[in-house]
Amino acid sequence: MSELEVTKRPSIFKRKDVRLTAVLWVIFSILIGYIAGTVQARSMGAAASETMSTTINMMKIFTWVSAPIAGLVAALAATTLLSKLHFGDTPPAEADHEIRNSPRIAAAWIVVSALMCLFAVVWGMVVLQKDDAALLNPQSMNINVVGQQWVWNFDYIDSGKVRSNDLYLPVNKPVVFHVTSNDVIHSFWIVQMGIKIDANPAYVTETSVTPNKIGVFDVRCAELCGLLHAYMQTKVHVVSQADYDTWIQSQGGKI
Numbered sequence: 147m148s149e150l151e152v153t154k155r156p157s158i159f160k161r162k163d164v165r166l167t168a169v170l171w172v173i174f175s176i177l178i179g180y181i182a183g184t185v186q187a188r189s190m191g192a193a194a195s196e197t198m199s200t201t202i203n204m205m206k207i208f209t210w211v212s213a214p215i216a217g218l219v220a221a222l223a224a225t226t227l228l229s230k231l232h233f234g235d236t237p238p239a240e241a242d243h244e245i246r247n248s249p250r251i252a253a254a255w256i257v258v259s260a261l262m263c264l265f266a267v268v269w270g271m272v273v274l275q276k277d278d279a280a281l282l283n284p285q286s287m288n289i290n291v292v293g294q295q296w297v298w299n300f301d302y303i304d305s306g307k308v309r310s311n312d313l314y315l316p317v318n319k320p321v322v323f324h325v326t327s328n329d330v331i332h333s334f335w336i337v338q339m340g341i342k343i344d345a346n347p348a349y350v351t352e353t354s355v356t357p358n359k360i361g362v363f364d365v366r367c368a369e370l371c372g373l374l375h376a377y378m379q380t381k382v383h384v385v386s387q388a389d390y391d392t393w394i395q396s397q398g399g400k401i
Protein backbone atom coordinates (compact mmCIF):
# COMPACT_ATOMS: atom_id res chain seq x y z
CA MET A 147 0.00 0.00 0.00
CA SER A 148 2.72 2.39 0.99
CA GLU A 149 4.59 1.55 -2.23
CA LEU A 150 1.53 2.51 -4.20
CA GLU A 151 1.44 5.86 -2.44
CA VAL A 152 5.04 6.51 -3.33
CA THR A 153 4.48 5.77 -7.01
CA LYS A 154 1.39 7.95 -7.07
CA ARG A 155 3.15 10.97 -5.63
CA PRO A 156 3.47 13.66 -8.33
CA SER A 157 6.91 14.26 -9.73
CA ILE A 158 8.79 17.15 -8.13
CA PHE A 159 8.96 18.78 -11.54
CA LYS A 160 5.21 19.33 -11.43
CA ARG A 161 5.46 21.45 -8.32
CA LYS A 162 4.96 25.19 -8.74
CA ASP A 163 7.98 26.25 -6.69
CA VAL A 164 10.25 23.82 -8.52
CA ARG A 165 9.07 25.17 -11.87
CA LEU A 166 9.60 28.74 -10.70
CA THR A 167 13.14 27.80 -9.59
CA ALA A 168 13.81 26.29 -13.01
CA VAL A 169 12.64 29.41 -14.85
CA LEU A 170 14.62 31.72 -12.54
CA TRP A 171 17.65 29.45 -12.93
CA VAL A 172 17.68 29.99 -16.69
CA ILE A 173 17.13 33.76 -16.37
CA PHE A 174 19.79 34.25 -13.66
CA SER A 175 22.33 32.06 -15.47
CA ILE A 176 22.03 34.13 -18.65
CA LEU A 177 22.18 37.43 -16.71
CA ILE A 178 25.21 36.37 -14.65
CA GLY A 179 27.04 34.93 -17.66
CA TYR A 180 26.42 38.05 -19.71
CA ILE A 181 27.33 40.61 -17.01
CA ALA A 182 30.28 38.75 -15.44
CA GLY A 183 31.66 37.29 -18.66
CA THR A 184 30.80 39.23 -21.79
CA VAL A 185 30.41 42.77 -20.33
CA GLN A 186 33.53 42.42 -18.14
CA ALA A 187 35.62 41.15 -21.04
CA ARG A 188 34.46 44.06 -23.20
CA SER A 189 35.41 46.58 -20.48
CA MET A 190 39.02 45.34 -20.57
CA GLY A 191 39.52 46.88 -24.01
CA ALA A 192 40.79 45.38 -27.24
CA ALA A 193 43.58 42.83 -26.88
CA ALA A 194 47.06 43.84 -28.05
CA SER A 195 48.60 40.36 -27.88
CA GLU A 196 47.60 36.75 -28.36
CA THR A 197 48.14 36.19 -24.63
CA MET A 198 45.42 38.75 -23.93
CA SER A 199 43.05 37.27 -26.53
CA THR A 200 43.45 33.82 -24.95
CA THR A 201 42.99 35.27 -21.47
CA ILE A 202 39.78 37.05 -22.46
CA ASN A 203 38.53 33.92 -24.18
CA MET A 204 39.32 31.78 -21.15
CA MET A 205 37.64 34.29 -18.83
CA LYS A 206 34.49 34.31 -20.97
CA ILE A 207 34.30 30.52 -21.24
CA PHE A 208 35.00 29.85 -17.54
CA THR A 209 32.41 32.43 -16.54
CA TRP A 210 29.75 31.06 -18.90
CA VAL A 211 30.43 27.50 -17.73
CA SER A 212 30.13 28.46 -14.06
CA ALA A 213 27.21 30.88 -14.50
CA PRO A 214 24.58 28.10 -14.17
CA ILE A 215 25.95 27.22 -10.70
CA ALA A 216 25.72 30.81 -9.48
CA GLY A 217 22.34 31.04 -11.27
CA LEU A 218 21.02 27.98 -9.42
CA VAL A 219 22.06 29.37 -6.03
CA ALA A 220 20.42 32.74 -6.84
CA ALA A 221 17.25 31.00 -8.10
CA LEU A 222 16.98 28.83 -4.97
CA ALA A 223 17.50 31.90 -2.76
CA ALA A 224 14.85 33.87 -4.67
CA THR A 225 12.31 31.00 -4.57
CA THR A 226 12.94 30.53 -0.85
CA LEU A 227 12.32 34.21 -0.18
CA LEU A 228 9.12 34.12 -2.25
CA SER A 229 7.78 30.94 -0.62
CA LYS A 230 5.24 30.89 2.16
CA LEU A 231 6.53 31.07 5.71
CA HIS A 232 6.02 28.14 8.03
CA PHE A 233 5.96 28.47 11.79
CA GLY A 234 6.10 25.75 14.43
CA ASP A 235 8.27 22.77 15.28
CA THR A 236 6.82 20.21 12.89
CA PRO A 237 8.11 20.54 9.33
CA PRO A 238 5.39 20.91 6.68
CA ALA A 239 4.54 17.90 4.57
CA GLU A 240 6.24 19.30 1.46
CA ALA A 241 9.56 19.72 3.30
CA ASP A 242 10.69 16.25 2.38
CA HIS A 243 14.15 15.45 1.20
CA GLU A 244 13.61 14.40 -2.35
CA ILE A 245 16.75 16.12 -3.56
CA ARG A 246 19.01 15.34 -0.61
CA ASN A 247 18.03 11.68 -0.64
CA SER A 248 18.22 11.16 -4.37
CA PRO A 249 21.29 9.11 -5.37
CA ARG A 250 20.76 10.17 -8.98
CA ILE A 251 21.03 13.88 -8.17
CA ALA A 252 24.04 13.27 -5.90
CA ALA A 253 25.79 11.29 -8.66
CA ALA A 254 25.01 13.95 -11.28
CA TRP A 255 26.33 16.67 -8.97
CA ILE A 256 29.62 14.82 -8.34
CA VAL A 257 30.16 13.97 -12.02
CA VAL A 258 29.37 17.50 -13.25
CA SER A 259 31.62 19.12 -10.60
CA ALA A 260 34.47 16.73 -11.39
CA LEU A 261 34.17 17.37 -15.13
CA MET A 262 34.15 21.13 -14.61
CA CYS A 263 37.27 20.99 -12.41
CA LEU A 264 39.03 18.80 -14.95
CA PHE A 265 38.07 21.16 -17.76
CA ALA A 266 39.41 24.19 -15.83
CA VAL A 267 42.71 22.46 -14.96
CA VAL A 268 43.38 21.11 -18.47
CA TRP A 269 42.45 24.33 -20.24
CA GLY A 270 44.50 26.41 -17.78
CA MET A 271 47.55 24.17 -18.23
CA VAL A 272 47.35 24.39 -22.03
CA VAL A 273 47.23 28.21 -21.90
CA LEU A 274 50.04 28.45 -19.32
CA GLN A 275 52.29 26.16 -21.33
CA LYS A 276 51.78 28.36 -24.39
CA ASP A 277 52.82 31.44 -22.40
CA ASP A 278 55.94 29.71 -21.06
CA ALA A 279 57.01 28.62 -24.55
CA ALA A 280 57.55 32.28 -25.54
CA LEU A 281 60.10 32.65 -22.72
CA LEU A 282 62.34 30.05 -24.35
CA ASN A 283 62.15 31.53 -27.84
CA PRO A 284 65.72 32.44 -28.93
CA GLN A 285 64.31 35.08 -31.29
CA SER A 286 63.00 37.08 -28.35
CA MET A 287 64.42 40.49 -27.51
CA ASN A 288 65.28 41.23 -23.87
CA ILE A 289 64.31 44.19 -21.75
CA ASN A 290 65.19 44.77 -18.11
CA VAL A 291 62.34 46.32 -16.16
CA VAL A 292 63.10 48.11 -12.91
CA GLY A 293 60.32 49.35 -10.67
CA GLN A 294 60.89 51.93 -7.98
CA GLN A 295 58.61 54.26 -6.04
CA TRP A 296 56.89 55.38 -8.31
CA VAL A 297 58.29 55.01 -11.80
CA TRP A 298 59.19 52.27 -14.25
CA ASN A 299 62.60 52.17 -15.98
CA PHE A 300 63.18 50.10 -19.09
CA ASP A 301 66.69 49.03 -20.16
CA TYR A 302 67.04 47.80 -23.75
CA ILE A 303 69.93 45.45 -23.05
CA ASP A 304 70.16 44.12 -26.62
CA SER A 305 70.82 47.66 -27.92
CA GLY A 306 73.53 49.01 -25.63
CA LYS A 307 72.87 51.55 -22.92
CA VAL A 308 69.37 52.71 -23.69
CA ARG A 309 66.98 53.49 -20.85
CA SER A 310 63.48 54.96 -21.01
CA ASN A 311 60.41 55.60 -18.85
CA ASP A 312 57.96 54.98 -21.68
CA LEU A 313 58.25 51.47 -23.09
CA TYR A 314 58.90 51.04 -26.83
CA LEU A 315 58.33 47.70 -28.57
CA PRO A 316 58.42 46.54 -32.19
CA VAL A 317 55.22 44.87 -33.33
CA ASN A 318 55.09 41.06 -33.77
CA LYS A 319 58.42 40.48 -32.05
CA PRO A 320 58.52 38.31 -28.92
CA VAL A 321 60.00 40.12 -25.95
CA VAL A 322 61.18 38.78 -22.59
CA PHE A 323 60.99 41.12 -19.61
CA HIS A 324 63.44 40.61 -16.74
CA VAL A 325 61.68 42.34 -13.89
CA THR A 326 63.06 43.58 -10.58
CA SER A 327 62.61 46.39 -8.05
CA ASN A 328 64.84 48.93 -6.36
CA ASP A 329 62.81 49.26 -3.19
CA VAL A 330 59.49 47.58 -2.34
CA ILE A 331 57.41 44.96 -4.16
CA HIS A 332 55.73 46.29 -7.31
CA SER A 333 53.89 44.46 -10.05
CA PHE A 334 54.62 45.02 -13.72
CA TRP A 335 51.40 44.96 -15.70
CA ILE A 336 50.82 45.65 -19.39
CA VAL A 337 47.05 45.87 -19.32
CA GLN A 338 46.01 45.21 -22.93
CA MET A 339 48.69 42.53 -23.42
CA GLY A 340 47.51 40.42 -20.49
CA ILE A 341 50.85 40.05 -18.71
CA LYS A 342 51.45 40.83 -15.06
CA ILE A 343 54.32 39.78 -12.81
CA ASP A 344 55.70 40.81 -9.42
CA ALA A 345 58.77 43.07 -9.30
CA ASN A 346 60.67 42.00 -6.20
CA PRO A 347 63.77 43.69 -4.72
CA ALA A 348 66.97 41.61 -5.18
CA TYR A 349 65.21 39.07 -7.36
CA VAL A 350 64.49 38.82 -11.09
CA THR A 351 61.18 37.49 -12.37
CA GLU A 352 60.52 36.90 -16.04
CA THR A 353 57.55 37.15 -18.32
CA SER A 354 57.14 37.44 -22.05
CA VAL A 355 54.71 38.57 -24.70
CA THR A 356 54.44 39.22 -28.41
CA PRO A 357 52.60 42.50 -29.09
CA ASN A 358 50.47 42.06 -32.20
CA LYS A 359 48.93 45.49 -32.59
CA ILE A 360 50.49 48.89 -33.31
CA GLY A 361 49.33 51.55 -30.86
CA VAL A 362 49.76 53.03 -27.40
CA PHE A 363 48.79 50.87 -24.41
CA ASP A 364 48.92 51.06 -20.61
CA VAL A 365 51.63 49.95 -18.20
CA ARG A 366 50.60 49.99 -14.57
CA CYS A 367 51.81 48.91 -11.17
CA ALA A 368 49.43 46.27 -9.82
CA GLU A 369 50.79 46.02 -6.28
CA LEU A 370 50.01 48.59 -3.60
CA CYS A 371 53.49 50.11 -3.18
CA GLY A 372 53.08 53.30 -1.21
CA LEU A 373 51.57 56.76 -1.37
CA LEU A 374 51.74 57.35 -5.12
CA HIS A 375 51.04 53.76 -6.20
CA ALA A 376 48.01 54.87 -8.24
CA TYR A 377 50.24 57.17 -10.32
CA MET A 378 52.86 54.52 -11.05
CA GLN A 379 51.82 54.12 -14.65
CA THR A 380 53.25 54.78 -18.06
CA LYS A 381 52.66 53.96 -21.73
CA VAL A 382 53.90 51.28 -24.07
CA HIS A 383 54.32 52.37 -27.69
CA VAL A 384 54.09 49.46 -30.09
CA VAL A 385 55.58 50.54 -33.43
CA SER A 386 56.86 49.00 -36.67
CA GLN A 387 60.35 47.47 -36.63
CA ALA A 388 61.66 50.41 -38.74
CA ASP A 389 60.20 52.99 -36.34
CA TYR A 390 61.60 51.04 -33.41
CA ASP A 391 65.10 51.01 -34.94
CA THR A 392 64.88 54.77 -35.57
CA TRP A 393 63.85 55.32 -31.96
CA ILE A 394 66.65 53.14 -30.57
CA GLN A 395 69.21 55.06 -32.68
CA SER A 396 67.77 58.39 -31.55
CA GLN A 397 68.46 57.26 -27.97
CA GLY A 398 72.08 56.44 -28.79
CA GLY A 399 71.60 52.69 -29.02
CA LYS A 400 72.73 50.22 -31.65
CA ILE A 401 70.46 48.06 -33.76
Ligand SMILES: [Cu+2]
Nearest residue numbers: 332367371378
Ligand atom coordinates in the same frame (compact mmCIF):
# COMPACT_ATOMS: atom_id res chain seq x y z
CU1 LIG B 1 54.49 50.10 -7.60
